Amino acid sequence: MKNKISIKKIFEEKEEFWVPIEIANIEDVAIRVAKIQGEYPFHTHSEGDEFFYVVKGEIFIDTEDGTINLKEGEGFLVKRGIRHRSLANIPSIILLIEPKRLITKPKG
Numbered sequence: 001m002k003n004k005i006s007i008k009k010i011f012e013e014k015e016e017f018w019v020p021i022e023i024a025n026i027e028d029v030a031i032r033v034a035k036i037q038g039e040y041p042f043h044t045h046s047e048g049d050e051f052f053y054v055v056k057g058e059i060f061i062d063t064e065d066g067t068i069n070l071k072e073g074e075g076f077l078v079k080r081g082i083r084h085r086s087l088a089n090i091p092s093i094i095l096l097i098e099p100k101r102l103i104t105k106p107k108g
Contacts, residue, residue, distance in 0.1 A: 059092050
């Protein structure tokens with residue numbers, strides 16, 4: 001067995017927001033963690049779905065159908081092609097499960 005992964009430890013040492021860290025890959029799927037606060041611009045992903053899970057804090061995901069509020073221990077799947085943005089009023093840690101090839105780049 002290799003080294004354990006401590007998401008808490010990663011973010012005790014990390015100060016930068018909105019920079020996902022890839023912690024594992026399962027075939028073509030990446031598991032990433034990010035520390036977020038503030039607002040990320042609206043964007044879409046044509047490459048695949050994106051799953052958000054809140055490890056610590058609270059986030060909001062805005063879509064054209066409304067806002068989803070996620071607290072610690074809750075998750076939400078954004079399907080491919082859905083325009084969305086995520087935001088956090090307090091420093092929050094999220095787990096992202098998404099295709100490895102998916103790179104988030106803001107699009108209007």
